[in-house]
Amino acid sequence: MREYRQNLTLRVHLQKLREESPLVPYQPSSPETTLISRYVGVLGPDPAGRQPFEVLGTWIQSIPSRIGSNKMLDLAVQFFVDSHATYRDDMHSKRKVARASKAKALKELQLAVMNTDNKVTYDILLATKLHYAAEALLGLDTMYYAIHAFGIAELLRSGAVAEVDDDHFWNLIDNTYVDDRASMAVMHVFIQCPYAVALIREAISNPEDTIALAIAMSYLEGLMQINVSQHVAELIETTVSVVPIPPSPDVADLMPDTLEFNSVQDFLLCTRSWMLQSLLYGLADTLYRYFPAEAALSLLPSPQQLRIIDVDSALCLQKSHRWADSVSKHIPLLTMRLHTPLQMAIAPWHRMTRDLTTQRSPSASPGTPSDVVTEVTRAKRMQAWIVNETNKIHKNWNVATVDEEILIEALEALSGEKMPDWLPTRVRFIPQEGEMALHMEFENRTGTYSTGRIDEPVYDFGVVASVTRNITQ
Known part of the structure; x- marks a missing residue:
C-alpha cells in the first residue's frame, strides 16, 4: 500500500509537468551559437585522445553538431556548462544559475522519458549522460549522479534505441570500447x-x-x-x-x-x-x-x-x-x-x-x-x-x-569475505513526493535489514524509469 501511494504521488507530479509544459515557451538563456561556444570552451583546447571529458566517451565531441535540434538536449547541455562554471568557481550566484538550469533540464528530460512509450531515443541517452556529468561536477558527495547512471542502464535494458549515432553509440554504452x-x-x-x-x-x-x-x-x-x-x-x-x-x-x-x-x-x-x-x-x-x-x-x-x-x-x-x-x-x-x-x-x-x-x-x-x-x-x-x-x-x-x-x-x-556492518548490502531509489530518495539497507546480525537515507532527496529521470518499469522491486 505504501509503494502504491508513492507511485500515485509520483504520477500526479509527472502529470502536472506534462500539463505545464505546453504553457512554458522554450527560451534558452543562451542563443544557440553561444551555447555551442560555451560547450566547446568547457572541452578546452586538449586534442582528441587527451581530452579529459573523454572519460565519459567519445560522444562528447559530437554534441556541438546536435545543439539546436532538440530542446531537451539543449537544456541538458546548458545544465552541463553551468555546472562546469560552478565547479571552476563555486560562487553562490553560479551555483544558483546551475540549479535553475538543472530544474528546467530535469523537467524536460522527465517528460521526454515519460513520452517515449518504451521507445528510447539516442538524444535521451545523451541528455541523461550530460545530466550525469553535470551532477558530478556539482558535487560527488550528494550522489545525485548515481541515479543517472542507474537510469541509463535501465533505459538501455528496455530495448532498442532509435536514431542512434553509429560512430559513438557503442562508446556511449561502454566508454572503453576501443578494441x-x-x-x-x-x-x-x-x-x-x-x-x-x-x-x-x-x-x-x-x-x-x-x-x-x-x-x-x-x-x-x-x-x-x-x-x-x-x-x-x-x-x-x-x-x-x-x-x-x-x-x-x-x-x-x-x-x-x-x-x-x-x-x-x-x-x-x-x-x-x-x-x-x-x-x-x-x-x-x-x-x-x-x-x-x-x-x-x-x-x-x-x-x-x-x-x-x-x-x-x-x-x-x-x-x-x-x-x-x-x-x-x-x-x-x-x-x-x-x-x-x-x-x-x-x-x-x-x-x-x-x-x-x-x-x-x-x-x-x-x-x-x-x-x-x-x-x-x-x-x-x-x-x-x-x-x-x-x-x-x-x-x-x-x-x-x-x-x-x-x-x-x-x-x-x-573478495568474498563477510560484509562489514557499515557497508550497505542493498541500495534502492524510492520515489517520495515526486522525487527520488536514495535508500541504503544494512544487514543486521539477526539477518533483518535496517534502512538509512541520504539527507537530501535524489531526483531525476530515474523517477520515471523506476516507476514505469518497476525496477525498484
Whole structure:
C-alpha cells in the first residue's frame, strides 16, 4: 500500500509537468551559437585522445553538431556548462544559475522519458549522460549522479534505441570500447564477478556444503580460464609505454618509472583490465585461504602465480597515476576515474603483508627473515602511498577522506569475505513526493535489514524509469 501511494504521488507530479509544459515557451538563456561556444570552451583546447571529458566517451565531441535540434538536449547541455562554471568557481550566484538550469533540464528530460512509450531515443541517452556529468561536477558527495547512471542502464535494458549515432553509440554504452576483443573480454568477465563473490561468500558461510564450494570453485575457474591478460596483451603492447619518471619522489626507489598511454580510451581499458585482474586474484586467494586442499586440486593458478600477477596489476595501476594527473590540470577527471582502480591496488599489497607476516605456506615467499622484512616494508609503503594519493583525489572533489582500515575491509568484502556492518548490502531509489530518495539497507546480525537515507532527496529521470518499469522491486 505504501509503494502504491508513492507511485500515485509520483504520477500526479509527472502529470502536472506534462500539463505545464505546453504553457512554458522554450527560451534558452543562451542563443544557440553561444551555447555551442560555451560547450566547446568547457572541452578546452586538449586534442582528441587527451581530452579529459573523454572519460565519459567519445560522444562528447559530437554534441556541438546536435545543439539546436532538440530542446531537451539543449537544456541538458546548458545544465552541463553551468555546472562546469560552478565547479571552476563555486560562487553562490553560479551555483544558483546551475540549479535553475538543472530544474528546467530535469523537467524536460522527465517528460521526454515519460513520452517515449518504451521507445528510447539516442538524444535521451545523451541528455541523461550530460545530466550525469553535470551532477558530478556539482558535487560527488550528494550522489545525485548515481541515479543517472542507474537510469541509463535501465533505459538501455528496455530495448532498442532509435536514431542512434553509429560512430559513438557503442562508446556511449561502454566508454572503453576501443578494441573489440579486449573490451568485450573485460566486460564479459567483469559483469560476472558479483555473482562469483556471492558464491564464494556462500561457500565460506557453509563450509560443510561441498556442493556450494564446488559451484564457487568451478565458476571462478571458468572466469580465470578466459585469460583477460592474453586478450589485452596486444592493446597494452601497442598503446602503453614505460617512461623513466617515478610517480612521486617519495616512492622513486620502489617505482622508478611510470606508464604513458596513447589516448584516454586506451588508459580506460588498460586500467579497467588491471583492476579486474586484481579482483579475480583476490577471489582466488580467498578460496586458497579457506579451502587450501580443494583449491590446490583446482584449475586455479598456484598461489605463487597469483602473487606475481596480483602485484604486477597493482604496480601498473599505481604507475598510471602520473599520466592521468598530467592530462588536464584544470579538471582532474582522469584521476577521478582512476580513483577506484587505484584503491583496488591496495589489496595485492595487503595480501602480501598478511601472507608474509604469518608466513603462510605455500604462498609465502621463500627467503631469509631479512628478505621478508624488506618485502613487508615495501608492501606497507605502497599501501600508505595509495591511501595518500586516493585521499588527494577525494579532497580535489570535496569528498570525505577514508582511512586504510576501512578500505581494506571493503576490499576484503569484494573478495568474498563477510560484509562489514557499515557497508550497505542493498541500495534502492524510492520515489517520495515526486522525487527520488536514495535508500541504503544494512544487514543486521539477526539477518533483518535496517534502512538509512541520504539527507537530501535524489531526483531525476530515474523517477520515471523506476516507476514505469518497476525496477525498484
